[in-house]
Amino acid sequence: MADPEFWNGIAERYARQPVANPQSFERKIDVTASLIGQHSVVLDIGCGTGSLALRLAPHAQAVHGLDASSRMIDIARQKAATEQVRNVEFHLGALGAGLSAFADASLDVVCAYSLLHLVTDRPAALRQMHRLLKPGGYFVSSTTCLGWSWPLLKPVLRTMRWLGKAPHVDGFDSQRLAREIRDAGFVDLRQPDVGAKRSIAFIVARRPV
Template identity: 40%
Template structure:
């Protein structure tokens, strides 16, 4: 079984060339997110991949710190930002676990296609809540395989052991919502495209 960072390093080039599966849904999520963004915002994105979402949102905020565990993903993201002449996004190889909420407070945090890939979902969600300023938002898009693909919890570990896929946690949309509300968030927006397994949520910290 390989380490998660090694898996994503191997996948980075292929991942960067892969088209968005549902472009219309992706654009809708971008529009919803932008409705929460302001020019003076400090934003954190964890699990940023090759940086496309951070670069897209960069014109609407003051600064984005975008992190990912894969050095190859970050390398590609930096090249994309340079090509797009985007100067207000800092790409850094790091995991959300590396950050202390005492170090910095953010106006918004984004975590797309990542909460089903972490070992301790509740711990990460609680940490994000602490890292946000009062009134801040956590924008996430998460595969909730427990809604439709419960069998995946039995076959997924085999693929992970063989190095064919990362570790994937199986849970339902309601279990994800319970994690968010249990950490102190209020659900401000929730949307799932038809037949999709991923749910898009904007959760707000009281402020």
């Protein structure tokens, strides 16, 4: 959730861009929705323009979306108003300060779609998410795992970020991500088959009861 100026600059284009893999996205939503009850409170971190949060709203008592981009949040709020979705609230804020608005052990489900590869201190962010969940609550992540398999990718991304053409991106593999999620205190990790590309790790985990 770093680089809010970059995300503000692409927000309009991002909102118009179709989902890259619609079938996989639908499967991810189905898996996530299956973890939500009618009295559940859900937080979507890095919510962007609110697509996921709005899709989860019919399954939950309340859904919160958090994003560091003010323009993304503006678009998400406009979409909620247009669709007359009344149980979703969008919050402007980055990890850390933004999450401090939520009490410890207050959430039933925390989602982090297309987020963790953009976070500068991923272990700290995962510990925060763990702390916000109720015992037995679920964490759902869909993360691009680049692993720096192409040697030139890292310097290219660094140059693009310096030029303002890309955000911070970290490279790691799915095994490292799973280890970090466990180290943050989560248990019962599983990776449902949602038809995603091999470079994307879709992980469901739980805070112990």
